[in-house]
Amino acid sequence: MGNDIIVYDTTLRDGTQGEQVNFSAEEKLRIAKRLDDIGFHYIEGGWPGSNPKDMRFFEMAGGYRFRNSRLTAFGSTRKADSRPEECPNLEALLQAGTPAVAIFGKTWDLHAREILGVSLEENLAIIGDTVRFLKKRGKELVYDAEHFFDGYKNNPGYARKTVEAALASGADFICLCDTNGGTLPHEVDLIVASMLDLIPPHMLGIHAHNDGGLAVANTLAAAGRGVRMVQGTINGYGERCGNADLLPIIANLQLKMKKRCLPDESIRQLTNLSHFVSDTANVPPLSSRPFVGRSAFAHKGGVHVNAVLKNTAAYEHIAPEMVGNHRRVLVSDLSGKSNIEYKAKELGISLENGDPASRKIVAEIKRLEDEGYTFEAADGSLAVLIRKTTGEFKEPFRLESLRVVNEKSQGGPSLSQAMIKISVGSEEEITAAEGNGPVNAMDNALRKALTTFYPQIKEMHLVDFKVSILEGTDGTAAKVRVWIESRDAGEVWSTIGVSGSIIEASWQALVDSIQYKLSKSDAGARVNSANGRR
Numbered sequence: 401m402g403n404d405i406i407v408y409d410t411t412l413r414d415g416t417q418g419e420q421v422n423f424s425a426e427e428k429l430r431i432a433k434r435l436d437d438i439g440f441h442y443i444e445g446g447w448p449g450s451n452p453k454d455m456r457f458f459e460m461a462g463g464y465r466f467r468n469s470r471l472t473a474f475g476s477t478r479k480a481d482s483r484p485e486e487c488p489n490l491e492a493l494l495q496a497g498t499p500a501v502a503i504f505g506k507t508w509d510l511h512a513r514e515i516l517g518v519s520l521e522e523n524l525a526i527i528g529d530t531v532r533f534l535k536k537r538g539k540e541l542v543y544d545a546e547h548f549f550d551g552y553k554n555n556p557g558y559a560r561k562t563v564e565a566a567l568a569s570g571a572d573f574i575c576l577c578d579t580n581g582g583t584l585p586h587e588v589d590l591i592v593a594s595m596l597d598l599i600p601p602h603m604l605g606i607h608a609h610n611d612g613g614l615a616v617a618n619t620l621a622a623a624g625r626g627v628r629m630v631q632g633t634i635n636g637y638g639e640r641c642g643n644a645d646l647l648p649i650i651a652n653l654q655l656k657m658k659k660r661c662l663p664d665e666s667i668r669q670l671t672n673l674s675h676f677v678s679d680t681a682n683v684p685p686l687s688s689r690p691f692v693g694r695s696a697f698a699h700k701g702g703v704h705v706n707a708v709l710k711n712t713a714a715y716e717h718i719a720p721e722m723v724g725n726h727r728r729v730l731v732s733d734l735s736g737k738s739n740i741e742y743k744a745k746e747l748g749i750s751l752e753n754g755d756p757a758s759r760k761i762v763a764e765i766k767r768l769e770d771e772g773y774t775f776e777a778a779d780g781s782l783a784v785l786i787r788k789t790t791g792e793f794k795e796p797f798r799l800e801s802l803r804v805v806n807e808k809s810q811g812g813p814s815l816s817q818a819m820i821k822i823s824v825g826s827e828e829e830i831t832a833a834e835g836n837g838p839v840n841a842m843d844n845a846l847r848k849a850l851t852t853f854y855p856q857i858k859e860m861h862l863v864d865f866k867v868s869i870l871e872g873t874d875g876t877a878a879k880v881r882v883w884i885e886s887r888d889a890g891e892v893w894s895t896i897g898v899s900g901s902i903i904e905a906s907w908q909a910l911v912d913s914i915q916y917k918l919s920k921s922d923a924g925a926r927v928n929s930a931n932g933r934r
């Protein structure tokens with residue numbers, strides 16, 4: 401295939417065995433198309449003999465022309481008490497209509513005797529019969545040696561015999577599986593090396609689970625010994641602690657070990673691929689995920705940021721753009737002037753190096769974070785704070801009064817109403833609005849009052865609202881942090897408020913959100929009666 405490494409994805413099969421990971425047949429096809437576009441070599445679509453959904457996926461996939469990937473159906477060896485021709489599992493594999501199939505067989509003598517309930521000799525016959533049956537029907541065959549490393553450590557002679565049975569019967573690839581995920585990298589290295597006299601490296605694969613937190617390391621160790629096929633899932637989804645995560649595997653192999661896996665343009669899509677699969681699975685992305693996580697190239701400490709501004713290699717092992725990610729500088733009580741100056745530039749705010757305002761901003765952030773604020777995920781509030789400190793920001797309105805009423809009757813719904821009075825320059829606006837809860841009512845009233853002066857507020861929408869308790873020993877009197885995410889046609893931004901009152905904290909976050917929007921569109925340019933106020 402012109403690559404040093406063959407990438408075999410099993411997100412659609414092994415990945416779906418993870419908790420909270422479940423794809424419809426249609427979603428599986430969308431992911432398969434994306435993997436094909438990027439250039440993955442094999443896509444294991446599911447186990448057609450185990451459920452109707454996987455068979456429906458293979459039926460739909462049959463109408464799609466894969467340009468780069470070989471679609472693969474997964475199953476087990478024949479049943480112990482039947483001939484291959486009579487085994488419904490093998491029949492389902494053939495019905496899937498894929499050019500390649502993957503089957504797993506027992507390598508560990510413990511599994512053959514105690515789990516499958518057959519003699520060691522009969523287990524070898526099961527493996528050989530199954531491989532020959534599928535090869536005679538024109539299938540490319542990947543043989544997954546299940547529990548290979550545990551089996552080898554317990555009985556190396558028998559583990560080798562099971563692999564010999566698959567090889568002698570025509571298997572195209574032998575994939576050594578660390579199914580329990582407990583093998584260490586040095587063990588993988590030694591055991592793979594011991595198999596090279598039996599299996600040529602170009603026919604070897606590795607399939608590692610992450611129960612010891614070592615799936616990626618074990619896969620790289622095997623690849624270092626010459627194993628050509630690497631199996632895994634996107635984002636490491638899988639049963640128990642998951643499978644080997646293909647994203648750091650691919651990045652490390654191609655960028656660090658110089659073993660070509662995918663086209664260079666595909667490597668730059670790894671971050672987007674991670675997010676795409678995460679969104680499809682409806683599983684929140686892990687910020688700390690290597691290479692592709694939101695925090696993978698995020699810098700918080702002032703010393704670190706100062707160094708990165710001089711030379712990014714000081715605290716980054718690769719350029720984030722190589723995998724489609726980007727650098728982020730966080731602002732917190734650990735920040736120094738470098739963080740503020742970098743962030744101001746990122747936000748489009750003029751703040752020169754050495755500006756005295758930098759120290760004032762740092763001091764204010766440290767004070768606010770001591771009170772419970774956190775600006776790492778509140779870029780909108782941070783931008784407003786910086787602009788206010790530098791004098792670039794003019795308050796667009798002033799609150800004169802606010803009253804929020806929440807009424808609850810026995811057996812009836814809860815009704816909320818907010819009444820607000822604001823002033824903009826010499827003009828005042830008094831209005832009221834209802835809402836689904838007191839915060840929504842307050843949001844509606846504020847927008848209603850301000851839209852008269854700033855019609856651009858109609859362009860923005862609240863998309864998320866979260867409340868967390870800072871410290872719970874005071875019970876319902878505890879201080880809370882409110883986090884709001886807003887968006888308009890061109891941007892998403894976050895704001896924060898902290899108070900002992902959820903209403904006050906929500907007000908702070910709402911005001912920051914609107915102020916950020918107005919600061920983007922020139923807060924001083926409001927519509928009045930002289931130029932078209934309605």
